[in-house]
Amino acid sequence: MQANIMETQASPGGFGKKHIFIVLAVLALAALPWFSGEFVQHLAVLTCLNVLAINGLALISRSGQLSLGHAAFMAIGAYTAVLLGKAFALPFIPALLVAVLVTSLVAFALGWVILRLKGVYFVLVTFAFGELTRLVLLDFAAFTGGANGITGIPAIEVLGVSFATRTSFYALALVVAIASTWGMHRLFTRPLGHAIDSVAVNPALAEATGLSVHRLQIFCFVVGCAIAAVAGVLQSRYIGYISPESFNTSISVGLIIMLVIGGRNSSWGALVGAIVLTPLPELFRGAVQTQHIFYGAALILILRFMPGGLADLPRQLVARFKR
Amino acid sequence: MNTSSILEVANISRRFGGLMALRNVSFQVSRGEIVGLIGPNGAGKTTAFNVITGTLPPTGGEVRYEGRRISGLPPSRVVVAGLARTFQATSTYPKETTAENIYRGMLPRIRESLVGPITGRYHRDLSASEVDGEIDRILQITDLQRWANVEAGSLPYGLQKKLGIAVALATKPSMLLLDEPAAGLNHEECNELARLLRHLRDEHELTLLLVEHHMALVMELCQRIVVLVQGEKIAEGTPGEIRGNPAVIEAYLGAPDYAHA
Numbered sequence: 001m002q003a004n005i006m007e008t009q010a011s012p013g014g015f016g017k018k019h020i021f022i023v024l025a026v027l028a029l030a031a032l033p034w035f036s037g038e039f040v041q042h043l044a045v046l047t048c049l050n051v052l053a054i055n056g057l058a059l060i061s062r063s064g065q066l067s068l069g070h071a072a073f074m075a076i077g078a079y080t081a082v083l084l085g086k087a088f089a090l091p092f093i094p095a096l097l098v099a100v101l102v103t104s105l106v107a108f109a110l111g112w113v114i115l116r117l118k119g120v121y122f123v124l125v126t127f128a129f130g131e132l133t134r135l136v137l138l139d140f141a142a143f144t145g146g147a148n149g150i151t152g153i154p155a156i157e158v159l160g161v162s163f164a165t166r167t168s169f170y171a172l173a174l175v176v177a178i179a180s181t182w183g184m185h186r187l188f189t190r191p192l193g194h195a196i197d198s199v200a201v202n203p204a205l206a207e208a209t210g211l212s213v214h215r216l217q218i219f220c221f222v223v224g225c226a227i228a229a230v231a232g233v234l235q236s237r238y239i240g241y242i243s244p245e246s247f248n249t250s251i252s253v254g255l256i257i258m259l260v261i262g263g264r265n266s267s268w269g270a271l272v273g274a275i276v277l278t279p280l281p282e283l284f285r286g287a288v289q290t291q292h293i294f295y296g297a298a299l300i301l302i303l304r305f306m307p308g309g310l311a312d313l314p315r316q317l318v319a320r321f322k323r
Numbered sequence: 324m325n326t327s328s329i330l331e332v333a334n335i336s337r338r339f340g341g342l343m344a345l346r347n348v349s350f351q352v353s354r355g356e357i358v359g360l361i362g363p364n365g366a367g368k369t370t371a372f373n374v375i376t377g378t379l380p381p382t383g384g385e386v387r388y389e390g391r392r393i394s395g396l397p398p399s400r401v402v403v404a405g406l407a408r409t410f411q412a413t414s415t416y417p418k419e420t421t422a423e424n425i426y427r428g429m430l431p432r433i434r435e436s437l438v439g440p441i442t443g444r445y446h447r448d449l450s451a452s453e454v455d456g457e458i459d460r461i462l463q464i465t466d467l468q469r470w471a472n473v474e475a476g477s478l479p480y481g482l483q484k485k486l487g488i489a490v491a492l493a494t495k496p497s498m499l500l501l502d503e504p505a506a507g508l509n510h511e512e513c514n515e516l517a518r519l520l521r522h523l524r525d526e527h528e529l530t531l532l533l534v535e536h537h538m539a540l541v542m543e544l545c546q547r548i549v550v551l552v553q554g555e556k557i558a559e560g561t562p563g564e565i566r567g568n569p570a571v572i573e574a575y576l577g578a579p580d581y582a583h584a
Contacts, residue, residue, distance in 0.1 A: 190436065191430050191433050192437050192438050192441070194426070194427060194430060195430045195431075195438045195442070198427050201416050201417075202416055204414060205410070205414045205490070206427075207398045208376070208398050208399075208407070208414075209399075209402060209407070209427065209431075209490060209491070210399050210430075210431040210442060210444055210494055211431060211438070212399035212400075212443055213399070214397070215399075215443060216442060219441050
């Protein structure tokens with residue numbers, strides 16, 4: 001028997017000494033933007049924010065449910081923080097906390113009702129919720145600015161430290177991206193993560209052994225949406241502008257595509273997916289239409305040939321090599 | 324109320340649309356007993372099983388476990404009360420090893436984890452350092468040590484069914500409900516199952532209720548047998564009494580000729 005089963009139950013692509021080179025490569029990649037131009041820095045910031053949002057989505061996905069309304073929770077977080085910040089002149093941290101709290105409550109109320117739905121029905125309702133959120137933001141123009149959105153959102157300032165410049169914001173975004181990825185890795189090598197995996201793999205057995213499927217899925221949904229709220233708030237402060245279209249369904253779809261291509265069941269899936277796919281639309285700026293074709297084709301190819309995503313590639317190669 | 328009874332099924336009914344799958348079924352199981360629930364196909368055995376384990380709420384009556392009402396609770400809460408179940412077909416986490424499957428059965432019991440509070444098990448009896456010992460103990464009880472590091476999905480059918488019992492034991496139940504534990508097992512595996520179940524009762528003070536088709540096993544193992552036919556209890560008694568009960572014989576073999584005269 002192994003020494004400690006809780007530690008040895010690492011997820012595929014788990015952390016070991018052999019991964020030290022990967023870590024070094026990621027660190028080198030992470031440091032690169034500081035020595036590059038503004039454009040690369042901008043892409044790096046967007047990538048980091050995507051990593052955060054996708055990690056939230058991955059948490060929901062690993063409990064066995066797919067949310068097609070993830071961007072709506074980014075929107076709820078962003079609008080709450082911005083509007084409350086304006087109305088009560090709240091500093092950044094309190095505004096962020098309130099936004100996370102409000103988003104969690106919305107996710108809890110929604111999740112309590114709709115997490116009894118399975119598979120495609122859950123996907124449909126989250127899609128509808130995403131559209132509903134967008135339409136509410138459009139229609140209540142007196143508060144939300146409607147289709148014009150809200151401009152002039154101030155940069156983040158915490159205890160006198162300003163994150164107004166691109167380089168300083170990148171540092172913040174990088175910390176957040178790494179922290180969320182590390183958090184996912186920690187979670188899924190621990191009992192709670194194993195319980196969440198159990199619920200996704202065999203819900204009947206999980207339920208029969210005392211792992212309440214409903215409660216664990218609500219937990220994942222609420223925490224995943226709270227993470228989305230943080231990503232939404234950070235994005236609004238970075239761009240300085242939000243509108244209902246900043247968080248529409250195609251953003252949600254994009255997050256799902258990045259998650260699936262990166263790897264749904266790996267702690268590194270969000271990181272890999274965001275790094276590979278975030279820069280692409282920007283590089284294809286001249287041909288915005290082909291970008292969607294590329295996304296779609298990549299998604300089909302991955303689902304067909306690599307259901308575990310890119311993050312699962314090393315393990316697959318090793319398995320093939322051993323055979 | 325019988326003070327030694329651990330499970331009381333009181334007048335439960337279950338209706339599916341116009342079909343009464345269960346009609347006012349009552350029986351009790353005493354602590355330390357092995358009770359069999361039998362009946363021809365369509366008798367409502369599986370419905371009764373699902374109502375007791377919380378998979379289905381009853382449309383009438385109630386189920387009490389250790390004096391507490393458990394009907395209407397979801398299965399995960401019924402387990403917390405001490406009543407664990409196994410599945411008719413195999414049910415495992417196929418990509419995980421045997422040991423890891425057992426470990427997953429005890430997750431809500433681990434003190435240093437949020438699993439218990441989130442899933443509603445507030446009484447946690449296992450510290451993280453005791454987990455490996457507990458897994459070994461269950462591997463030993465079920466005689467699965469040799470397969471500890473084998474992926475559950477690649478185990479033969481009989482061993483997967485045994486693993487199902489092991490995972491149920493990992494929840495630390497005081498009573499085990501087994502849904503056709505002998506289905507699909509060969510003669511030798513069947514004998515081993517009977518040995519295991521008897522061992523669980525004698526050495527681990529478990530109470531057992533099994534829904535079973537395998538008559539020889541039921542007659543050999545059970546102290547009492549409850550017979551369901553078309554959703555109603557038609558007989559209850561020792562294997563000897565059941566074997567000689569005309570109503571049971573009629574249900575299984577059809578009415579004797581003179582009944583048609």
